[in-house]
Amino acid sequence: xxxxxxxxxxxxxxxxxLFLIACxxxxxxxxxxxxxxxxxSFYMLGAYLSYTLVTHLSAxxxxxxxxxxxxxALLVGVIGLLVEVLILRRIYRAPELFQLVATFxxxxxxxxxxxxxxxxxxxxxxxxxxxxxxxxILGEPIPQYDLAxxxxxxxxxxxxxLIFHRTRxxxxxxxxxxxxxxxxxxxxxxxxxxxxxFFLGSVMAGLGGALQIPRxxxxxNMDLSVIGDAFVVxxxxxxxxxxxxxxxxxxxxxxxxxxxxxxPQISLVLPFIVMALVLVVRPxxxxxxxxxxxxxxxxxxxxxxxxxxxxxxxMGAVVVILALVPLVxxxxxxxxxxxxxxxxxxxxSLHFIMGTGGMIxxxxxxxxxxxxxxxxxxVKWLGLSMVPAxxxxxxxxxxxxLVFGWFCxxxxxxxxxxxxxxxxxxVWGVTxxxxxxxxxxxxxxxxxxxxxxxxxxxxFYLALVLCAGGVWLLRRAAHAPFGYMLRxxxxxxxxxxxxxxxxxxxxxxxxxxxxxxxxxxxxxxxxAKGSVFPDVLNISSSIDALIMVLLGGIHTLLGPLLGASVFxxxxxxxxxxxxxxxIFGLIILGVVLIAPDGLAGALSRLLAFLKARIRxxxxxxxxxxxxxxx
Amino acid sequence: xxxxxxxxSQYGGAKILHGVTMTLGANEVVALLGRNGAGKSTTxxxxxxxxxxxxxxxLYEGAEMLGRxxxxxxxxxxxxxxxxxxxxxxxxxxxxxSVGKREKRADAPEWTLDHLYxxxxxxxxxxxxxxxxxxxxxxxxxxxxxxxxxxxxVVLLDEPSEGIAPVIVEQMAHVIAxxxxxxxxxxxxxxxxxxxxxxxxRAYIIEKGQMRYEGTFAELDxxxxxxxxxxxx
Ligand SMILES: Nc1ncnc2c1ncn2[C@@H]1O[C@H](COP(=O)(O)OP(=O)(O)OP(=O)(O)O)[C@@H](O)[C@H]1O
Ligand SMILES: [Mg+2]
Numbered sequence: 113x114x115x116x117x118x119x120x121x122x123x124x125x126x127x128x129x130l131f132l133i134a135c136x137x138x139x140x141x142x143x144x145x146x147x148x149x150x151x152x153s154f155y156m157l158g159a160y161l162s163y164t165l166v167t168h169l170s171a172x173x174x175x176x177x178x179x180x181x182x183x184x185a186l187l188v189g190v191i192g193l194l195v196e197v198l199i200l201r202r203i204y205r206a207p208e209l210f211q212l213v214a215t216f217x218x219x220x221x222x223x224x225x226x227x228x229x230x231x232x233x234x235x236x237x238x239x240x241x242x243x244x245x246x247x248x249i250l251g252e253p254i255p256q257y258d259l260a261x262x263x264x265x266x267x268x269x270x271x272x273x274l275i276f277h278r279t280r281x282x283x284x285x286x287x288x289x290x291x292x293x294x295x296x297x298x299x300x301x302x303x304x305x306x307x308x309x310f311f312l313g314s315v316m317a318g319l320g321g322a323l324q325i326p327r328x329x330x331x332x333n334m335d336l337s338v339i340g341d342a343f344v345v346x347x348x349x350x351x352x353x354x355x356x357x358x359x360x361x362x363x364x365x366x367x368x369x370x371x372x373x374x375x376p377q378i379s380l381v382l383p384f385i386v387m388a389l390v391l392v393v394r395p396x397x398x399x400x401x402x403x404x405x406x407x408x409x410x411x412x413x414x415x416x417x418x419x420x421x422x423x424x425x426x427m428g429a430v431v432v433i434l435a436l437v438p439l440v441x442x443x444x445x446x447x448x449x450x451x452x453x454x455x456x457x458x459x460x461s462l463h464f465i466m467g468t469g470g471m472i473x474x475x476x477x478x479x480x481x482x483x484x485x486x487x488x489x490x491v492k493w494l495g496l497s498m499v500p501a502x503x504x505x506x507x508x509x510x511x512x513x514l515v516f517g518w519f520c521x522x523x524x525x526x527x528x529x530x531x532x533x534x535x536x537x538x539v540w541g542v543t544x545x546x547x548x549x550x551x552x553x554x555x556x557x558x559x560x561x562x563x564x565x566x567x568x569x570x571x572f573y574l575a576l577v578l579c580a581g582g583v584w585l586l587r588r589a590a591h592a593p594f595g596y597m598l599r600x601x602x603x604x605x606x607x608x609x610x611x612x613x614x615x616x617x618x619x620x621x622x623x624x625x626x627x628x629x630x631x632x633x634x635x636x637x638x639x640a641k642g643s644v645f646p647d648v649l650n651i652s653s654s655i656d657a658l659i660m661v662l663l664g665g666i667h668t669l670l671g672p673l674l675g676a677s678v679f680x681x682x683x684x685x686x687x688x689x690x691x692x693x694x695i696f697g698l699i700i701l702g703v704v705l706i707a708p709d710g711l712a713g714a715l716s717r718l719l720a721f722l723k724a725r726i727r728x729x730x731x732x733x734x735x736x737x738x739x740x741x742x
Numbered sequence: 743x744x745x746x747x748x749x750x751s752q753y754g755g756a757k758i759l760h761g762v763t764m765t766l767g768a769n770e771v772v773a774l775l776g777r778n779g780a781g782k783s784t785t786x787x788x789x790x791x792x793x794x795x796x797x798x799x800x801l802y803e804g805a806e807m808l809g810r811x812x813x814x815x816x817x818x819x820x821x822x823x824x825x826x827x828x829x830x831x832x833x834x835x836x837x838x839x840s841v842g843k844r845e846k847r848a849d850a851p852e853w854t855l856d857h858l859y860x861x862x863x864x865x866x867x868x869x870x871x872x873x874x875x876x877x878x879x880x881x882x883x884x885x886x887x888x889x890x891x892x893x894x895x896v897v898l899l900d901e902p903s904e905g906i907a908p909v910i911v912e913q914m915a916h917v918i919a920x921x922x923x924x925x926x927x928x929x930x931x932x933x934x935x936x937x938x939x940x941x942x943x944r945a946y947i948i949e950k951g952q953m954r955y956e957g958t959f960a961e962l963d964x965x966x967x968x969x970x971x972x973x974x975x
Binding site: 205280283284286287290291293294295296297298299300301302401 | 790792794811812813816817822824828830831832833837838840841842844888889892
């Protein structure tokens with residue numbers, strides 16, 4: 113009995129920590145509609161700052177501890193405010209999810225900054241004075257600090273409730289969560305409201321991190337490891353709902369505390385399984401409202417045009433030039449180019465879901481990874497050779513996309529994105545834990561190509577054929593009646609339904625098709641590297657794909673090709689440097705700020721501008737300026 | 743008071759307004775008539791700074807408003823009542839009103855809660871209810887009351903008679919008359935010619951984003967072919 117109570121209390125203490133970080137995320141999303149990956153970094157910064165402050169103030173006893181915690185939370189709030197004012201405010205009008213890419217850039221920068229300031233080793237923080245012991249409840253030792261956390265969570269919830277219901281600012285925040293544009297038309301300065309909401313949200317993240325130091329060592333992985341769970345809680349609770357976040361945090365943490373007793377490996381995937389179940393039953397989370405899934409209102413897109421003959425010629429020329437590369441260049445160039453080709457196919461398949469299908473995916477790496485692992489597994493366990501493995505892999509990833517897609521297309525907007533993330537995390541968790549079959553963290557090695565394809569040149573040609581063929585298939589699909597139907601559904605689901613289109617079925621098929629081709633990219637990658645590791649499935653690789661698509665430009669089919677190539681080339685150059693995350697983050701921010709319509713958009717603006725200079729009198733220049741969206 | 747000149751607006755690639763020009767005088771009620779999709783709401787949203795891509799000029803008391811953010815335009819004295827009753831559904835009636843609250847303005851009447859409750863008695867009874875629990879008519883009243891809390895000098899009313907019961911339409915006409923009596927200028931967008939005639943001094947007709955007609959209702963009645971051509975009758 114006492115043991116179960118202890119388990120319950122541990123669960124509740126964890127719930128409080130989780131709630132603190134999730135509620136900030138939920139407030140920020142509710143008001144600004146930014147999917148803020150940097151929230152995990154704010155949490156981590158809170159922990160580092162309070163480690164430093166509390167250690168220095170330890171002479172002051174309890175006052176030093178709690179004072180240090182509060183000051184760190186406020187400092188993190190100020191950092192959040194700076195991020196909002198200096199960066200995010202400039203891109204609120206960029207396409208939806210562009211902000212997400214920016215926040216990922218910020219995450220990278222903060223991670224390296226923390227590395228430079230605090231070093232790579234884990235830091236063990238001091239205990240809270242007066243709360244460092246355990247009390248016995250029904251014979252079981254319960255840390256006093258856990259009990260304190262159990263109190264802090266509901267107290268913070270109460271305070272936020274009071275702010276939201278008893279102050280004008282809080283009422284404005286709640287109003288803006290429902291209809292931001294209308295709040296502006298009623299005379300409220302949205303910029304101020306956004307900044308203040310961002311401040312409050314960041315303070316909560318900082319507080320969550322600061323309060324964590326007596327419980328776990330501060331380290332550089334805190335940001336990404338917490339953000340997944342935080343998103344889960346926000347989504348289960350309903351995006352924008354603080355009370356929902358609390359309920360969800362309790363649900364997840366308590367379930368987890370008991371589930372690990374039965375099945376210890378489950379902690380990694382449990383939150384995501386719960387989220388998937390909740391979303392299937394309640395598509396807006398427990399307390400979310402219809403409409404809460406939508407991002408900022410977007411202008412409709414210009415219709416997609418098939419490539420004109422010149423464009424087709426240019427694409428053909430690129431392929432031909434690539435085909436000639438092995439004649440003149442060294443092996444390492446070809447290895448790099450194979451990476452580019454893989455990334456291009458991977459990004460193009462994601463673009464098919466997002467650009468053409470209008471669905472958000474935060475977990476596209478799942479299908480890439482399933483393809484790679486399927487190939488590695490049949491090679492390792494069945495002894496199949498490369499060609500059969502290359503056939504099995506896309507089929508496997510297509511099946512995975514078929515299964516997960518069935519659930520995902522039932523949702524829309526950010527909820528859909530989060531469910532794709534859940535799917536990817538579940539696959540990752542299983543791969544990571546199922547050591548006997550997948551090798552767990554050690555991955556699977558020895559996945560070599562067939563003899564005839566084993567030279568760098570031969571494999572390069574194979575990759576070129578498969579990837580260019582995959583991209584060609586995706587383009588064909590986008591311009592086939594199927595693709596037109598998808599764009600129709602994307603632009604007006606209601607209208608498409610009204611004329612009798614089975615919208616879900618089309619989206620489901622699009623999801624499956626894109627998943628299959630991501631799997632093809634995965635298998636090409638597995639044989640190129642000779643190995644697979646669980647990394648290919650994690651959040652970062654899903655985000656990489658997202659960055660390629662968004663940086664390239666979501667509105668054109670050229671975007672992902674451009675985005676992926678540039679991404680891989682920059683990454684391969686920059687990762688050789690010290691503090692490459694910092695540099696890479698800066699580059700991402702630079703692109704986001706300079707070209708909010710993506711590289712393809714920037715390029716076409718530049719071309720139009722040049723054209724106008726060469727032939728003054730045409731109105732292309734005006735159009736080019738229009739493209740910037742005043 | 744409010745002067746719109748050569749206004750062009752577009753959403754993405756779709757051009758919606760083509761050189762719309764119109765004026766609204768002091769203490770005048772003007773109707774903007776047109777069929778579904780003619781561009782009435784787009785005109786109002788453009789005036790209010792809620793359409794991103796636009797060119798031309800919107801002068802309010804001689805000051806250029808085009809390109810300024812909506813909250814600045816609102817604070818200058820232009821109130822906007824959207825179509826489709828965009829109330830805050832999860833907020834109570836009183837909270838909805840408090841969102842609209844702005845400082846008193848020297849050149850416009852001040853609307854207190856008490857004054858508004860006499861104009862909209864239903865809202866007083868339901869002041870602690872959530873927005874989503876109000877009837878359609880009550881929601882329509884709430885959007886107007888919420889905008890009046892900002893003490894505007896000009897009110898843009900987008901289709902006030904849309905989708906509400908005849909009794910409420912009557913009450914709406916009374917409200918508009920009251921606004922005029924208080925000295926406000928009102929621009930209403932309407933498809934309902936009868937309602938528009940009842941409350942307004944003169945009319946514009948917009949079709950496919952272009953102004954097709956401007957004049958009094960008496961003049962409009964003298965040319966039945968105009969309303970037959972541009973309005974659904
Ligand atoms: N956000 C938007 N994005 C794209 N097109 C839009 C948008 N809002 C309106 N439109 C288009 O602009 C045109 C004019 O619309 P608007 O809402 O101004 O018409 P309206 O005269 O108010 O019609 P109604 O009487 O139906 O309210 C329509 O063709 C409409 O489809
Ligand atoms: Mg309208």
